[in-house]
Amino acid sequence: MSEIITRVNESVGEKYYYTRHKSGLDIFVIPKKFTESYALFSTRYGAIDNCFKLEGDAEFVKVPDGIAHYLEHKMFENEDGVDTFARFAKYGADANAFTSSEMTAYLFSCTDHFDENLEILLDYVTKPYFTPQTVAKEQGIIGQEIRMGEDNPHRALYYNLMEALYEKHQIKLNVAGTVESIAEITADLLYSCYRTFYNLSNMMLVVSGDVTMEQVLKTADKILPMQEEKKIVRKYEDEKREVNKKRVKASFPVARPLFMIGVKDPDIPADPQERLKKMVAGDMLYSVMFGSTSEFAIDVYESGLVRGFNAGYELDHVYGMGTFSGEADDPEAVYAKLLDYIAEKKKTGLSEADFERCKRASYASLVREFDSVHVANTFTYLRHDDIDVFDYIEAAKNVKFDELKPLLQTLFDEKYFAMSVVEPIEK
Amino acid sequence: MQLKRRQLSEGVYFNLIPTEKFKAGFLQVRFILPQSKQTAAKNALVFKTALRGTEKYPTTTAMRKRYDELYATSVNSNVWKYGDMQIVALQSSPIDQKYVIDDTDITAGVIDLFEQVILHPLTEDGAFKAEYVESEKKRQIEQVRSEINNKGKYADTRCTEIMFEGDPYGVSAAGSIDDIEAICSKCLYEQYKTLISSARVEIFAVGNFDEEKTADGFARIFEKIERKNICSPTITPLSGDIKEVKTVYEHQSVTQGKLVLGYRTGCDSKQPDYYVMEVFNEIFGGSACSKLFMNVREKLSLCYYCSSGLIGEKGAMLIRSGIEFANEKKAVDEINVQLQKMKDGEISDGEIEDAKKGQIDGLMRVEDRLSGMVGWYFGAIMRGEEPVSPEKRIEQIKSVTKEQIVEKAKGVVLDTYYFLCGEESGK
Known part of the structure; x- marks a missing residue:
């Protein structure tokens, strides 16, 4: 046995x-x-x-x-x-x-x-x-x-x-x-x-x-x-680094335009431990920059520019991308604002206090994941990507502020950005 | 599972369900008021506005940073219908103190947040801050408009509105767009005062909480409110008779039709043998082994889903299915055939046994979910009954006979026929 x-x-x-x-x-x-x-x-x-x-x-x-x-x-x-x-x-x-x-x-x-x-x-x-x-x-x-x-x-x-x-x-x-x-x-x-x-x-x-x-x-x-x-x-098709199209639009009977902005991450570490490090640091970078307590999320919420703003970063052995989505009357304005905000952050850098607060919140969220037998889902997703859930927790607990800095410079290149918009049908 | 219930002040009750199974607990304050068109929109908006800023945490940034400090423990507001009552809730899932890695007192911190929102929302000139009211109104209107984006849900809502026209249950819990638009910060503040002084209040604490400390914390909030004209919940179910079937065809640019049929069952959740109705529903359309699933989907391949669900408080049932426009008659005919089989007692012992097992399995899970335990006791409290335990209910389910099921089936009559179909199709 x-x-x-x-x-x-x-x-x-x-x-x-x-x-x-x-x-x-x-x-x-x-x-x-x-x-x-x-x-x-x-x-x-x-x-x-x-x-x-x-x-x-x-x-x-x-x-x-x-x-x-x-x-x-x-x-x-x-x-x-x-x-x-x-x-x-x-x-x-x-x-x-x-x-x-x-x-x-x-x-x-x-x-x-x-x-x-x-x-x-x-x-x-x-x-x-x-x-x-x-x-x-x-x-x-x-x-x-x-x-x-x-x-x-x-x-x-x-x-x-x-x-x-x-x-x-x-x-x-x-x-x-x-x-x-x-x-x-x-x-x-x-x-x-x-x-x-x-x-x-x-x-x-x-x-x-x-x-x-x-x-x-x-x-x-x-x-x-x-x-x-x-x-x-x-056999997976070879994919170029740049995006395929900058914009794709569709019309649906929706009340207000929906948008989803994506940023392709073509650099996928083949080694699972390296990938895990990048996954966790990228996730934390997105929390600090676009999470619920970030300047950007609060700005678009308070100004009413976006309803239901959501941002996240995902990476596995097949693909990597960041997404930003919500409902907005003017998706192009959101797109421009997002790029301006990123350019500004690249210049000024991130706040370490924000990082520590987001890290604590992220640890608490991981603890909560184990409050249901459905934690088996997360366990499985990570395992299929050759990552252990406990390694993930430890990586999230130990991620360092300095690990975010290089990613801030590399993850948001304009040539990797594209946007999908669903517009209301013209009456 | 055990309920420790005590009164804190007039019409305010504290309910503790102790459990150590979870890493995060659940705190919820439910304000219960009559559901009416005049107040629904305002009630729905009161706490959403208060959560935008309080005296101690006046901005979204201050509020959200506080959540992160409390280990990603946010407070949010939710609104829904329960029979003829509107429930406006404030809730939070604080992480268990043992996972806190510094000296933060989570329970005290969260109760303080509740106090801020309930007693100290930000005001100006004796009204809510106008800026917050206007932006929350806008958000609420957008949310109501967006309901059209999910066709299945939209069809459900429309069928419910038609079926319950003139009944409190036909009013939307979020309010109509016109009613939301008409709200001013002064009248919203007046409604806020009415809400906190006159609603019946049920507070739930599920998890590893210190009983005295938690109850005292909430008692201190409510002792500062002058309680008067307190609402006592009453729910009137539909009668079992109908004069004529209401038929509505609605046309939109959709590729799949959404059929929703509303029935009166003649048996609401106040009736002592309501659990028989639940067994009926499980056999008829409540599971992947039900008559509707096995025939409309599996045998005739007409749809991906065809199911039935009860609205227990009102003695009603909805059947839902997504079908090709051209298959409307075929699907409805088959639904009618299956309902007739229920009424004629063409139900096998195997079907009854499987349905009972499905129901029992659901009851066994009640204690695995924080909100499940709250829901269990809340129903009994609203009906003014002594709560039965899930174990007792399991015994009752086991005793259900085919004759009882058939008798319930005979009481089911069609009330509303609703079909959401394409621009060109249908009648």
Whole structure:
């Protein structure tokens, strides 16, 4: 049996257990004294993975957009005809799944019968079953899910920004695909994606709740097949450093224009520890400059220039970007004001007192994250990026004021900026 | 889970729910008033304005810096409807003292913030500061206008307005645009005085709080207010009869139609066997195993979502679905078929068992969420009942029979038919 490793973090008073199961699956258990237990079974496979091969294969396979999400839907059907939701319902669990650009996850939470529910989760996700008929049936349901998205101005705002920032990279793709692209999906293509990306060595199970590792391993031993590790080669489109378009606009029946300004960060550290440092310092820089207590956020709030102003920085092994969003009558004025403010800060520098205050607030927010079993989500996102959640907490606690200074000079180059605007339809 | 309740002054109650499970607690002051068109907009704006500045923290900057000093513990204001009552709340989630790394007293700091907002909002010439009132009015109007951006929610609101025309529940908790525009700083200040002196006040403290210190802190705030004409909450549910179905088609530039059907159930949450209604709803359209989900979505592939939800206080139910315009009749026919099955008792034992498990699972989770515990006790307080424990309710749910469910189903009648569709389609 594999060794079980315990990791403890004193700052937040939490711990977790880790082991690599003999099937090749990484398993993590975060003990929490809640009535609710939660399990998230995920694969490093999302909308961006539309061109791939296994190591040793000659040719790359190119699949239709939206297939990872389509596959997620189809995993809920079983060979015996019993719907997966119905199986969970027998044990009172609340089950769901989601697909993002970089991962697909299957989950349940329950207050009783954890072992039985975990057994169902591990079972249905490791046993695909599709036929041409069941694949065709899903066209209508996902078609309506896509239509619902088409009426959502915030979704258009986001994807148009991605279109503005990225010329070719798959990160810009709509996770659900289009009505046209999903029409090309077949049972064979689904199987091919499944066999590549649902190999247990490409997956992870994170459990949080009043559950022990021994309990989880018992179920894993019973259900999980032994698998050979597969090396997946993913092909992402080369992306230029500069933005694709400076502006992308759309019209929707909205009350007031919505804007989302993005700034591309093309410098992504390949080493996870370096990336973590940059992630944390970048995040802190955004808090100091654009967080709720910043001059900029307070100015646009008090003047009424922007409603619901939000800013943030994200970085993982695939892409890096900062975003600024809200509602404004004059998005161009916000854009200009933002660039002026950044230029001013580059000259005058940041206040160390502001930095210390933001750091304390950020530490408190991290402590609060652990108040729910859903901390397994954050845990998983970071892990798929080869970052440990406790390393993240320590990095956030130890970030130094001086680490922000170089980023202030490099993260906000005007040539990396673009804006997406959703305007009201002219009456 | 235990409730320690005491009266602090006339119509002011302090409710402590002790728990050590969380890293951040929850403090909430609920002001309860009759929901009416004359006062809804003003009540919604009172604390939003007061939070802009108080005597001790006169600016947004001062206020937000104070939040950061208290470890990212902000105070915010929320407003919603509860049956015929409007609830205006001030709330905060202070971090547990044990995660504080200096000598900051979090509870005392947060109660002081509550006191500032409730007793010492910034004034000029016997009214709220005009600048703050005007900018909060503008923000509130923008928020109301933005409701149109989310089509699903918009359709819900419209159906509710039509169904509850002339009833307090048909009034928007945020107020109408005209009513918000008409507010002046003087009349808002008058309403503020009425609100703090006459509202029924329910204070909740959930978490690891010192009982005496916390209760005393709030008592000191309310002893400074001259309490008079105190509101006693009353809610009148809809009768079970209707004269004719109200039908409304609304046209907008949307790609997916939003169908919302409003029903009277003849059973409101004051009735001793209301939990039967909840089991009914779970089977009919409350889960991913429900009749609506399994048939309208899974069998006919007409939609991504089709669900039902109860408005317990008013004895009402809404069914919602997003569909192609052309599929309106197909979807409605299937909804009617499924409702008829409920009335005819075409319900399997498995469906009943699964629905009970789903309900029980939800009840077991009440204690895992700070706001969940508040919601649990608040309902009982508003109904003037001795609160039952979730365990007791679980026993009641287990005892529900098919005959009881069918009897409740028979009381469900269509009241309002609302369809949000494209410019060219529909009637």
